[in-house]
Each structure stands twice: as structure tokens, then as C-alpha cells.
Amino acid sequence: MKFSYKENKNDTGIINDILLRPRKDRRLLSNVPDKERIRKGIDRRGQKILDESVSDSNAFINGNKAGIRYLMQTDIKIRCKSSKGNLTFITRSIDISTTGMLIELQDKKQLDIINEADKVKLQFKILPGSMPEGYEMKVNIDAKKVRNTIDESGKILCGMEFLETLSEYSNRKKDKYFLLTSSLILFFISLFIILMRAESIIYFKFNKWLYLYSIIAAVFLLSRYLFGALYKPVPIDTSYTPGVTIIIPCFNEEEWIQRTILSCINQDYPIDKLEVIVVDDYSHDRSVEKIKDIVEELKKEKRFDVEKRLKYIVQEKNMGKREALCTGVLNAKHDLVVFVDSDSFLDPFAIINLVQPFKDPKMGGVSGRTDVANTYTNTLTKMQSVRYYIAFRIMKAAEAYFDAVTCLSGPLSCYKKQIIIDNMEAWRNQKFLGQRATFGDDRAMTNFVLSKHRTSYQDTAICSTIVPNKYKVFLKQQMRWKRSWLRESIIGGKFMWKKEPFMSLFFYIGLLVPLAAPIVVVYNLIYVPVVHNIFPTTFLVGVLMMALMMSFAQMFFRKSTTWIFGLLFCLYYEVVLLWQMPIAWVTFWKSTWGTRMTPSDIEAKKKKEQKKAAKKFNKKGGIKNEK
Numbered sequence: 001m002k003f004s005y006k007e008n009k010n011d012t013g014i015i016n017d018i019l020l021r022p023r024k025d026r027r028l029l030s031n032v033p034d035k036e037r038i039r040k041g042i043d044r045r046g047q048k049i050l051d052e053s054v055s056d057s058n059a060f061i062n063g064n065k066a067g068i069r070y071l072m073q074t075d076i077k078i079r080c081k082s083s084k085g086n087l088t089f090i091t092r093s094i095d096i097s098t099t100g101m102l103i104e105l106q107d108k109k110q111l112d113i114i115n116e117a118d119k120v121k122l123q124f125k126i127l128p129g130s131m132p133e134g135y136e137m138k139v140n141i142d143a144k145k146v147r148n149t150i151d152e153s154g155k156i157l158c159g160m161e162f163l164e165t166l167s168e169y170s171n172r173k174k175d176k177y178f179l180l181t182s183s184l185i186l187f188f189i190s191l192f193i194i195l196m197r198a199e200s201i202i203y204f205k206f207n208k209w210l211y212l213y214s215i216i217a218a219v220f221l222l223s224r225y226l227f228g229a230l231y232k233p234v235p236i237d238t239s240y241t242p243g244v245t246i247i248i249p250c251f252n253e254e255e256w257i258q259r260t261i262l263s264c265i266n267q268d269y270p271i272d273k274l275e276v277i278v279v280d281d282y283s284h285d286r287s288v289e290k291i292k293d294i295v296e297e298l299k300k301e302k303r304f305d306v307e308k309r310l311k312y313i314v315q316e317k318n319m320g321k322r323e324a325l326c327t328g329v330l331n332a333k334h335d336l337v338v339f340v341d342s343d344s345f346l347d348p349f350a351i352i353n354l355v356q357p358f359k360d361p362k363m364g365g366v367s368g369r370t371d372v373a374n375t376y377t378n379t380l381t382k383m384q385s386v387r388y389y390i391a392f393r394i395m396k397a398a399e400a401y402f403d404a405v406t407c408l409s410g411p412l413s414c415y416k417k418q419i420i421i422d423n424m425e426a427w428r429n430q431k432f433l434g435q436r437a438t439f440g441d442d443r444a445m446t447n448f449v450l451s452k453h454r455t456s457y458q459d460t461a462i463c464s465t466i467v468p469n470k471y472k473v474f475l476k477q478q479m480r481w482k483r484s485w486l487r488e489s490i491i492g493g494k495f496m497w498k499k500e501p502f503m504s505l506f507f508y509i510g511l512l513v514p515l516a517a518p519i520v521v522v523y524n525l526i527y528v529p530v531v532h533n534i535f536p537t538t539f540l541v542g543v544l545m546m547a548l549m550m551s552f553a554q555m556f557f558r559k560s561t562t563w564i565f566g567l568l569f570c571l572y573y574e575v576v577l578l579w580q581m582p583i584a585w586v587t588f589w590k591s592t593w594g595t596r597m598t599p600s601d602i603e604a605k606k607k608k609e610q611k612k613a614a615k616k617f618n619k620k621g622g623i624k625n626e627k
Contacts, residue, residue, distance in 0.1 A: 015469045017374040017381075018129040023069040023095050028297070031064070031268045031348035032304050057236040061349050064268075066165065069095040069102070072130040076103055078110075080117035087113050093124065096131065100143070100161040111156055114145050122160065129376035133385070134170070134559045141169055170559075182556035182563075189552065190225075193218050193545050213513075213520055214542065220509045221546060224398045225553065231397035233459045234356040242355055243273045243334030244414070249324035250278060253342040254286040256466060258294040261310075263346040263463075271304050274351065277331055278312040279324040288314055322428045322441050329420050337417045339442075340463070344411040345373060347462040354414045354461035360403075364419050364453025365446065367396060367405055368412035368461030375562065377469045382562050383569040384467045384474075386554050390566070393459060393557055400457035402503035406492060408455060410442040412463040415449060423448040432487050435590070440484025447488055451495045478577055482584040518582050521574065543574060 072093055079088045089110055094102040101122070105111050114120060122143050128136045142163040149157050162169070246264045250257050257278075264276045278295075280288050291312050299307045313327055329337055336355060340346065350368060357366045369392045372385040392409075399405045408415070420427070423445070430437040430444055437444060449455055468474040489511045496507045524539040551566030 015377060017466070017469060018376040019374055020129065020132065021071040023071055028262075029266050029301050029304055029306075031266050032271060032301075033268060034303055035271065035305075057238055057352075064348065066098045066167075069097045070131050072096045072101075072127060074124055074127055074130075076101075077123040078103075078114070079121045079123065080113050081119040081121075082117045084116070087117075089113070094157065096126070098131075098135075098162075098166040100146070100159060103158050103160060105148075105156040105158055108156065111148060111158060114158065120144060120160070122162075126166075128561070131166075133371070133375055133562065135166060136561050137170060137173070139166070139169065141166075182552045185552045186225075186549065186556060189545050189548050190222060193222060193542070193549075210520065210523065213516060216509055217513050218542075220506060220513055221549070223506060224395055225549065227398035227401040228394035231401050231457075231459070233353070234359070234456075236352060236356060236460075237359065238352075240356065240359055241270050241273055241352065242336055242358065244269070244275075244336045244338055244351055244355060245328075245332035245334040245417075246274070246276045246338045246340055246351070247325055247328030247332065248276065248278045248340050248342055249281060249321050249328070250283060250287050250291065250342040251281040251318070251321070251324070252283045252285045252287060254283070254290050256343040256345075257287055257290050259345055260340065260342050261291070261294050262298070263348075264340055265298060265306065265310055266348060267346065267351045268348050269351045271309065273334070275309045275333060276311075277328045278310075279328045280312065280314045281321065281324040282315050282318040320438055322430075322438075325441065326420075326424055326428050329417060329424070332417055335417050336414055337420065338412070338414045339410060341411045341465060344370070344463045344465040346412065347464075350412065350461045350463055354412070354458055357456045357458055358414070358416070360454065362454045363403075363416075363456060364449040365405075365408045365413060365415045365455045366461075367392075367408040367455070367457050368414075368463055369393070369457075369459050370409055370411040371462060371464045372467050373464035374466055374469065379565065379568065380471060380474060381467055381469050382565040383572060385562055386550065386566040387569050388467070389554060389558055390550050392457070394553060396457040397459060398506075399503070402500045403454040403456055404450060404496075404499050404503045404507075405455040405457050406446060406450065406489075406507065407443050408446045408449070411465045412461065413442065415445070416453075419449055419453065420445065432491075432588075437484075437487065439480050440488055443484050443488035444491075447492050450492070450499075475576070475580070479580050479584065482580050483588040483590060486584050486588045514581060515585075518578055521578060543570070546570065 072095060074093050075090055076093050077088065077090050079086065089106075091106060091110065092104050094104055096102075105114075120143050121140065123138075123140045125138050126135050130136075143160040144163065145158055146161045147159040151157055164172075248257075248260060248264065253260075261276065261278060265274075267274060278291055280291060295310055295312055298310055311331075313331065315324065315327065325339060336358065338351065338354065354366055354368050357363050370388055372381060372388050374381050375385040376382065396405055396407075396409075427441075427445055427448060446455060468477055493508065493511065497504050499507070524536045528534050528536055547567045547570030550570060551563045554560060554566050555563040
């Protein structure tokens with residue numbers, strides 16, 4: 001079975017998404033443990049990371065990931081030293097892992113040179129998007145030949161093992177400098193912001209509301225970074241594996257649904273405690289056909305009881321995402337349910353990590369971390385990659401410090417099934433100001449859970465998702481998110497005061513700061529320069545410091561070269577996204593998605609077309625009357 005990626009199509013406007021391309025494993029379910037415990041869940045390439053006699057789960061996960069090979073074709077300079085002298089030649093790579101790479105040699109002479117060499121050094125560049133984020137770098141590493149073969153076409157293939165892993169190499173060459181640089185800069189940025197707010201206190205009497213806002217905003221932001229830095233995920237207890245049902249709602253997602261289903265069933269989790277239910281909400285494309293194909297293919301894996309653990313349901317009409325999720329919950333056999341979006345792909349160890357916080361009996365829901373799958377596609381996706389990482393690793397982590405995460409995100413979240421059943425009718429029929437709520441299902445359910453239970457975030461439970469690569473689609477998505485954020489924040493404000501005092505305070509401040517931001521920006525960038533003839537230096541420097549804080553936090557935690565796009569995102573936010581908030585104030589009752597044709601969107605489109613037709617008709621009628 002082939003799982004395709006987006007293709008470039010000339011003259012169609014389709015943007016080519018750059019995605020990781022792991023080399024296809026000959027085993028379809030390479031991470032699923034079998035009942036006989038014969039299979040090993042680690043590739044031989046990962047043995048350098050892990051001695052399987054060691055029971056450390058983190059070491060096992062690292063060893064597993066070390067064995068993943070990614071397709072990467074690039075020039076490789078090979079320098080061989082021997083008693084005969086030094087020889088250098090250039091060849092091409094085929095794939096790469098953190099422990100080695102497969103290269104294609106031009107002739108037997110090159111193979112003989114490698115065989116006779118006392119020392120072999122490989123020089124190459126890891127291209128952005130060819131390996132997980134953070135590995136993009138220039139490499140000059142010692143290696144040794146471990147095997148060579150001749151393929152069907154007669155090409156000589158040579159397997160090279162690095163004498164140190166790329167993780168170790170990166171830490172020695174790059175990461176320590178990233179860590180030192182970002183740490184120092186973050187310290188000075190924080191100090192600078194504190195000094196600026198001290199100035200606000202001095203000038204407080206001249207404009208108490210403006211300077212009060214600046215002080216509150218600075219304290220809010222710095223506290224988020226502080227508590228985010230203090231956060232630690234719950235470690236894996238391999239003896240704790242409660243029953244889990246993964247529910248995937250699908251609507252017109254033919255491109256990604258097979259990959260999503262495969263990632264959900266291919267989990268390192270006891271097979272008798274994991275089931276997957278796909279609910280198609282009456283898709284208009286080939287989603288159902290794709291679902292049936294992958295389900296039938298996976299059912300051939302008799303060894304893993306897939307037929308008993310994977311099923312799909314097709315709704316008779318389009319009823320919305322919440323109805324699809326409710327259908328899945330009512331058919332789930334386990335006590336924990338995991339919601340996964342149909343364009344999100346789970347890490348093989350996502351579920352074992354995601355369930356760990358439920359060892360706390362008061363825990364009601366847990367969100368995993370969502371990374372961007374198509375980070376390196378263009379500037380927009382790179383900006384979103386930084387934004388996503390900071391939103392989860394800093395903002396959600398800070399809330400998790402108080403067991404009060406305010407949004408268990410749609411791409412990957414786990415709930416106690418009974419809590420959803422208890423609130424199902426209120427959730428599926430939710431109305432706000434007389435309008436039915438069709439989006440913001442994750443925030444709405446989070447409010448139901450958080451009102452009586454704890455919610456948390458597990459940074460080690462990772463999934464990746466496809467983000468918009470076009471600004472038009474991105475802006476529609478952001479408007480929808482702002483509307484749901486505003487609606488659910490107002491609802492959440494009714495009970496958040498009952499939570500831990502610090503968390504309650506930060507919640508209400510977090511509601512106030514974005515709402516007032518457009519007014520503050522207008523005052524500083526328009527009113528002050530025009531009326532008082534003063535250039536807003538302090539305000540602009542403050543915005544720059546906030547942007548640098550995001551960028552260098554990305555560098556510190558992720559060690560990624562995308563950190564610079566944090567600055568661009570903050571600029572884009574101030575110029576464009578910020579001004580969606582006033583629109584959200586007066587339109588948050590709208591129920592259209594904007595990015596897909598839901599029933600609400602279809603109805604809105606019809607009304608718009610009817611108004612347009614009526615206007616055109618009236619205009620023509622007016623012309624005739626004049627004649």
C-alpha cells in the first residue's frame with residue numbers, strides 16, 4: 001500500500017508541502033507489540049542507543065527513534081585516510097538515521113577505497129525537512145562501513161555507521177552554543193522587560209490605565225515562561241496501561257485519513273487495551289473509500305487482532321464534528337477516550353505517554369503536544385511551527401503546572417469517557433446567544449471537564465498536524481479560533497475563580513490582555529504620535545522584547561533554526577492577526593468554519609449568493625425602470 005504526500009501540480013496554485021519522509025518499513029505495524037512477545041520493537045540501528053536488557057522506557061523510545069531512516073538525497077563528500085594517502089570523492093546519499101546513512105557508490109573503485117581506509121569522514125548538509133526539526137545542520141563526522149550490497153539495478157549501496165550519533169554530534173557542535181546563547185539572551189530580555197516595567201511604575205501617575213496594562217501584560221508573559229520552564233511531564237510507568245479507545249472524526253479528509261489511522265493503530269501499547277474507531281461525517285470526497293481500503297489492509301495483520309480493534313462508522317448525513325465524536329464515544333469499549341483530528345499523526349509512543357497523568361484519580365483530561373508536520377513548506381508554516389511549539393511547551397505547560405489546562409487541543413487529547421457521557425447532551429447541543437456552537441469543540445469540552453476536574457498537558461505525548469500553507473485559509477482558521485476562544489473564555493470565567501489562586505488570576509489576566517491589546521496598540525502607535533508628537537520608542541522596544549522572548553525560547557527548548565520566524569510571527573500578529581480580535585468581538589456568535597464546507601458554511605454561502613443575486617437583480621431592474 002502506498003501512502004502519498006502532496007504533489008506539486010503546475011498552474012493549479014497547490015503549494016508543495018515539505019514533509020518528513022521516513023523510509024517505508026517492510027512491517028506495516030512495526031511498533032505494535034505482539035502477544036507472543038517475539039518481535040522486538042527496536043530497529044538494529046537503534047542498538048547503538050539501547051542495550052535491550054535495559055528496562056528504561058525513555059532509553060527504549062530513544063533507541064526506537066534512532067533507528068528510523070529518512071529519505072534524503074544529497075551530495076556526500078567522503079574523505080578516506082589510509083597508509084597509501086588521502087583520497088576524496090563525492091557521492092550521493094539515499095537515506096539517513098541518527099546512527100548512520102546509506103550511500104550510493106559510482107563504482108567498485110570507490111568501495112575499495114572505503115574498504116582499505118583506516119579512517120573515513122563524511123561531510124554533508126542535513127537539509128531542512130529531511131529529518132526531525134533541530135537536526136538541520138552541516139555535518140563533518142567520522143564513520144565506518146558496516147555493509148554493502150548491489151541492488152536489482154546493479155547500483156552499489158554502502159551502509160555507513162556514524163562513530164557518534166547525530167544527537168551526540170549536534171550536542172557537541174551546535175546544541176551547547178544554542179543553549180548558552182539562548183539562556184543568556186533570555187535572561188537579559190527578562191531583565192530588560194522588568195526594568196521597563198519599573199519605568200512604568202515611575203510614570204504610572206501620568207497615565208495609570210496604560211501603564212497598568214503594560215505592567216499586567218509583562219507580569220503575565222514572564223510568569224507564563226517561568227511556570228512553563230518549571231513544568232515536567234509525568235514519567236512513563238510501564239505497568240500503567242489503562243484501556244484506551246481512539247476516536248477519529250473525519251470529514252472530507254481523503255488526503256490524510258489513511259496516514260492518521262495507521263499512526264493510531266501502530267502504537268507501542270498492549271493490543272488488548274487499544275481500539276480505534278473512525279467516524280466519517282458523511283464526507284463528499286473519497287474519504288470513506290480511503291478508510292475502507294486501509295481498514296481492510298490492516299485487518300490482514302491477524303497477529304495483532306486488528307479486526308477486533310479497528311472499525312469505522314459512516315454517518316447517514318452530515319451532523320457535525322461533535323456528533324461524530326459522540327457517536328465514537330458511545331461505541332467505545334474502554335474507559336479512556338482519545339480524540340485525534342483526521343489530519344494529525346501520532347508518534348508511536350503517544351498513547352503510552354498520554355495516559356500517565358490519569359494515575360491521578362482527580363484527572364479528567366490530558367492534552368498532548370502538537371507539532372507542525374509541514375514546517376519547512378514556506379514562511380507561513382515556519383511561523384506557525386514556532387507559534388505551536390511555544391503555545392504548547394510554554395503556555396500549556398504553565399497551565400499544567402496548576403493542573404488547569406484551559407484547552408485540551410483537538411489534534412490529540414484524552415478524556416475519561418464517563419465525563420464526556422455525563423456532559424454529552426449539553427456539549428452536542430451547546431448554544432451561545434441563541435446560536436448553536438459548531439466549532440471550538442475542544443475548548444467547550446475542556447470547560448465541562450475543568451469545571452469539576454483537573455486537566456493537564458503531557459509534553460512527551462506527541463502528534464504532528466498539517467497546518468495551512470496559504471494565508472487566506474490561515475486567516476479563516478485564526479478567526480474561528482478567536483471566536484471560540486472568546487466564547488469559551490467567557491463561559492470558563494464563571495468557574496475559574498474556584499481554581500488555584502495563581503491560576504485563576506492568570507486566567508482572567510489572560511482574558512483581559514488580548515481583548516485590550518487592539519486599543520493599546522492604537523493608542524501607542526496612532527494617538528500618541530499624532531496628538532503628542534512623540535515617537536512610541538518604549539512601546540516598540542517592548543514589542544520587540546516579547547518577540548525575542550518567543551524566538552529564543554524556541555532556540556532554548558527546540559534548538560531549531562526556525563527560531564528567527566518567531567520574530568516574523570510577532571510582527572505578523574501585530575500587523576494582521578491582532579485586528580481580528582475586534583471583529584471576533586462582534587461576530588463570535590457565528591457558527592461557520594470558513595476552512596471547510598460544513599452545513600453552517602453551506603447555508604451561509606447560499607445566503608450570500610442569494611443576497612448577491614438579489615442585489616444584481618435589483619440593479620438590473622433599476623436600470624430598466626430608468627429606461
